[in-house]
Amino acid sequence: MSTDAFIHKVLPGSPGGPLLFVFHGTGGDESQLVSLGRDLVPQATIISPRGDVSEQGAARFFRRTGEGVYDMDDLARATGRMAEFVKAHVEAAKPSAVLGLGYSNGANILASVVFAAPALFDATVLMHPLIPFEPEVKGSLAGRHILVTAGRRDPICPPNLTARLEAYLRADGADVTVEWHEGGHEVRPNEIEAARRLFAGVAQGV
Numbered sequence: 438m439s440t441d442a443f444i445h446k447v448l449p450g451s452p453g454g455p456l457l458f459v460f461h462g463t464g465g466d467e468s469q470l471v472s473l474g475r476d477l478v479p480q481a482t483i484i485s486p487r488g489d490v491s492e493q494g495a496a497r498f499f500r501r502t503g504e505g506v507y508d509m510d511d512l513a514r515a516t517g518r519m520a521e522f523v524k525a526h527v528e529a530a531k532p533s534a535v536l537g538l539g540y541s542n543g544a545n546i547l548a549s550v551v552f553a554a555p556a557l558f559d560a561t562v563l564m565h566p567l568i569p570f571e572p573e574v575k576g577s578l579a580g581r582h583i584l585v586t587a588g589r590r591d592p593i594c595p596p597n598l599t600a601r602l603e604a605y606l607r608a609d610g611a612d613v614t615v616e617w618h619e620g621g622h623e624v625r626p627n628e629i630e631a632a633r634r635l636f637a638g639v640a641q642g643v
Contacts (some may be wrong), residue, residue: 440525442518443486446471450482450624456532457481458523458558461488462544473629474536474622478519478636481536484526486519488542498546505569507545516549523550525559534640536559540624541593546600548572553610555581562586562632565622567594570604579610584635586628593622603642608634613617 444465450457459477461468467487474483482567488498490511499515501507527535539547544566551561552572560582583606587599599615605615616631 440529441507442525443489443521445484445486448475448483450478453531454535455481455534455536455636456509456526457483457536457538457636458499458526458547459483459485459605460537460539460547461485461541462541463497465486465540465543466496470543475628476641477538477633478536480582480640481530482530482532486522488546488607489518490515497542499542505567505631507569509570512546512549515546516553516571519546520550520554520557523534523555527557532560535635536639538564539566540564541566541622543573551578551583557596560584560635563602564624564628564632565591565594566602567598568627569598572602572605573610574605577610578606580612581610582612582635584614584631586618586624586631587630588618588620588622590619590624591621 457474459474461469467485471485488496490497500511535558537547544563548566552574555576555578562584564586618625
């Protein structure tokens with residue numbers, strides 16, 4: 438798989454430093470999270486792919502048939518394609534650490550890649566993910582750092598499914614932290630600060 442498998446944006450960082458992949462939400466694009474990525478990990482090279490599925494003109498990473506109802510065959514396709522895209526960039530850059538951050542639909546594809554290739558990312562931030570299925574992890578997440586952020590009144594990602602995802606990840610050995618706020622599907626400052634702390638700790642510890 439080529440490093441150009443997706444339309445994407447690259448923001449160069451320190452040579453040999455971390456690689457940070459950022460994945461936008463539905464209707465976003467490759468520019469949506471680049472500045473956040475630079476703010477969170479200033480020394481990282483930021484790679485931001487654009488979802489290759491259009492839902493009435495809104496870019497997504499995989500198809501769905503309704504709110505919270507995923508086309509599981511297309512999710513499998515998208516997961517395999519994205520995992521190869523990430524691997525190609527990692528092999529080319531040989532970074533000190535591989536980090537991932539996704540919001541909403543971007544968090545869902547990132548989580549699915551983590552399930553399929555647990556060794557790929559050293560640390561991931563899943564902002565408001567919705568995983569309405571029981572994940573099958575292809576290996577162990579031991580030693581992998583995962584931050585899940587969520588709103589207690591999120592109408593799209595119910596808190597009980599966030600708690601279930603935490604339990605799945607923890608059972609597979611991941612070092613999991615959950616950062617809550619009292620709102621809905623929006624990203625709030627405490628989530629961003631939690632992401633900053635996670636990435637700083639991992640980047641310094643490598």
